[in-house]
Amino acid sequence: MMSNKSGYGFDFRYVLGLFLLLSGYVNGQEIDRKAQEYRPMYHFSPAKGWMGDPDGLVHYNNTYHLFWWGHAVSKDLVHWQEMPRPMKEGMGFSYFSGSVVVDKMNTSGFGKNSMIAFYTKHLPGDSLPETQAISISNNEGQSFDYYQKNPILDINKVFFRDPQVFWYEQDKSWKMVVSRPDVQQVHIYQSSDLKNWAFCSSFEGLGAKNSFWECPDLFELPIEGSNEKKWVLIIGRGPNRVQYFVGNFNGKTFVTDKKIAEYLSVGQGIKGSVFEDFEGKNLKWPKFAEEHENKVSGVTDYLGKHYLSTENASATVFRSKSQPFTISTKAINFLLIGGNHQDSTCINLLVDGKVVKTTHGDNTKVFKWNGWDVRSWMGKKAQLELVDLSKDTTTGFIAIDHIVFSDQLSNQHLEHALWLDYGPDYYAIRTWRDYDIKNGLTDTVHAIGWMGNWDYARKAPSKWGKGFQSIPRVMTLREMPSGWRVFQQPIPQLPQLRDSGIHQQLQLKGLQSLKNFKPDVNSYELDATFTPGTAKAFGLNLFVGEGRKLALRYDPQLGELTLDRRNCTNFNTDTAFTKSFAKKYAVPLALDKGSLRLHIFVDRSSIEIFANDGENVVSATTFAADAQTGLETFSEGGNTTLNIQAWKLKSIW
Template identity: 30%
Template sequence: MELPLLRFASCFALITLLACGPTAPEEVVDAGSSEVSEATYQEPHRPQIHFSPPANWMNDPNGMVYHDGEYHLFYQYYPDSTVWGPMHWGHAVSTDLVHWEHLPVALYPDSLGYIFSGSAVVDNDNTSGLGQNGEAPLVAIYTYHDPEGERAGRDDYQYQGIAYSNDRGRNWTKYEGNPVLPNNTGIRDFRDPKVSWNTAAGQWVMALAAKDRISFYGSDNLIDWEHLSDFGTDQGSHAGVWECPDLFPLPVTGANGESKYVLIVSINPGAPNGGSGTQYFVGEFDGTTFTVDPSFAEDVTDEQGVWLDYGRDNYAGVTWSGIPEEDGRRLFIGWMSNWAYANVVPTERWRSALTVPRQLTLHQTPAGYRVFSQPVRELEQLRTDEFTIPEGEESANRGLSDRFSVPANAPKELELRYALSPDSKARFGVELANGKGEVYRIGYNAASGHYFSDRNSAGPATFSEDFVGDLELAPRVMDGAEVSLHLLIDRASAELFADGGATALTEIFFPTEDFNQIRLFTEGDGVRLLEGKGYTLTSIWPQLDR
């Protein structure tokens, strides 16, 4: 988790401003309040199928862990304002990854500092000794950020602490011996621990962002940590500070038991379409050292990166720990915003949402190993009023507004499959519009071989000059004559999963009034719709589903 503009020379003024915070909203809503009213989730731009706090500021997802039938979601939270400030861990739980129950703040700042990003695990064997009555504790591992140390110009103001819970995550106790990993590295950016149990090594392994690299640490008990190795100073993009790592194994789909390790690393700035973004590496981890696969290495040399999502609004995402073996999925969620403008987007009661939960899978593609992203299957329960779109060239240009159920601004899902002729230069996709003449487009450009998102006309962007400009582009990973577009459209966002999830592109937008018109468009020849399905989606929030 990075402070806004942390990369620039002096953070003193920023910390002073944000620690004090602007005037709080007139109405402050406790994130754990049971009174999540219809008004709370019907404000302009409020997501209906994405997690967002009832009020105030949110950024990185933290501490995601599955335990005792519940998916826990913690997140960077400032309960006193709608801009970044002293960080807490907000908390919510779900039994299905779709509908969320807000719980009270889990971790508050203390004398050691703000509570920055981190992870949580189920300590099944009570290696920490923090469990009670034979029950496995939940243990959270997080970064302390000491603003006083930063203002004093110290280099050791970020260090790692732990907290534990013995009541299913409802109450947390900070370890009295914190910090468990002091900062004696001389590196200021020393944060965002992601911890997992490594069976081969027989110990806990921590991936920790350290400015321009990922440092790995090992522990038998989650308390005493030993440095194992470093990775990355000469691989991947270093246009900004590295943060929010995650290390996990993934089987290669269809490869008869082959498995690789994936290392996710967020970076700010330096993303391919500007601002913050998330790159990844594919390779091996032997319990001590991560090594990039030789076939992947050529893609991450000379400051090149391979990106998990090419849109501008998927950052700091990590995966859930503790998923049962019988499920076996690698489940991911990200922050649906960008540090280039997150503090100033035009929402009044709250700021920021998260992406939909996604399943990550690893595939061998024409471009090499690539991580695919797909919406989790649990989201299908939101579908209502399914309809089909006839095959044919004429179907690639048709209005769909009358095919979706009312209200017109309800979330929508589209699954589209197109055939391209070998010489097609067509540009095609989905267009959203409203009565104000505002338009958003997302689709594929056969001439350039890129997916694109165009929010330049999707509403006023006077709040930030970084919000509009060049089209956001995503290279096509797969080849072949068929192109598929899977779209999830909420009131102020679009998520594209193209070619079965080989390319992901996530964007937010802020029209003056909700988009209430939708159509397929095609510019150019040589494209034919092979198959199309659409669904109206219900809200994930109580009493707001139709």
């Protein structure tokens, strides 16, 4: 192989493969992406095949690299060129998720500015230990050579994966965060040469702990309006969620900020007033109160040390009522687990002795937030009733924790955690490290995630391949009353895709089509600010057509945004896919200075919503038919003012 002055090697097979990819060919056939159903127009997707977690995000020599053990490059994070696959095939193992570093000082001995890929070496059968391995590139990621002395880290555990490696300038060493998924731990290691690693510490015990922890990342984020930064640890909670923690990192140990720890462990700072958390002596359940410390084997994600459960109680039939109270807030929220047995394992709201609201469990032992809209009974005397009449020995119980009276509804059916995204399709988040500067960390942190969900990813209806990436985001920190929160915005380079657009102010009442904006393909951007008047609810219907739609609805009194895709996709021939996909999602979100701003990016098979300048984000795949290009506005029970800008977005291909 011969080299040119830049250090790139010229291999005829590589150059031919690169030409075919950049020319839009697969197997000798030209790709017409617009003709491929569900193919994104401006989200990156490979020409063919599977695309899952983003890996190896580095910026080097003015080029952004995106690996998924395929490879793509970009100058602006918007337009991408897919490169030939860089990893050696036929090695007898699978390349699981990982990262890439640029060894600018040749600490490894593999060569100055060598790119080193870290990944989990996963052997067939899913029963052998996972180990961490490396491959080396001396041609800026065009190809990687397998390191013959692999593995570089082996702790003899079946589940041990997803190494993220970065340079830590303070002690001039490399750090690795890697997950122990089945025991919900993130381990931190350090190395001076990228080949020999020493254990430093582990992080565990906070946030959502009921499922696999995967794809960790640890980085500094700038605090808005200051020159300071805080460290953020993000962790994927399988199959489709990402949680985060804010704190301090000293090179060996990550410690969560005190306010964040109190919020996650005991609920300090939750909006509203706590009616009962089962931690004190003055329980609101006089009967069976002595059994409030009962613990159920395998239960996770309760707050504090205690909760009220019926499983291990001595009585065979439960009908236990709380002390009476007067309904003075718009919502009652609570954490709940137990059997999915209507009327026999449930919590009830009683008004005048009658059941007016009821909720049962979901047949799991994972506490999740549930809530009721109780505006209809404001000022009424009420009681809560815990009911267990079930004879089911497996899920025949009910348990509650942390009952909160609030003016904001919390009915998202998620664990108590800090979620990076409230939608069902944003997972395995990674951040770019910038090796064009000294230590790889800049004041601008770019992130990207897989727009997929392991509940149905392999059943997605796209025939050109499976999986694509989100639009890249910029993340910052903002201090809120209950602690630091991550805010996210779309990257500022995206407006270059804007084509024709509109800007108008509308008075909404009832249902109507959006005026003067008629995209011929679902590739557009909306920036919509709603100011409620007398309306009880308002929102947008997108992907409208053929009797289907995706509905975004906001209730300004309850502070709840919902995304409803139960009747969105035209793919309805796979009942297993439909059961997992066709759902409604809720986001707790208060008005910001009397208004709601939704910055929305619609692509042919996805939607991403940045609410109130990125306070909360909702990402979802849609898989709507190409004919579903209609847009509607609605305002229920009164009027709403809408100030909206809309642009068609050009394809990046």
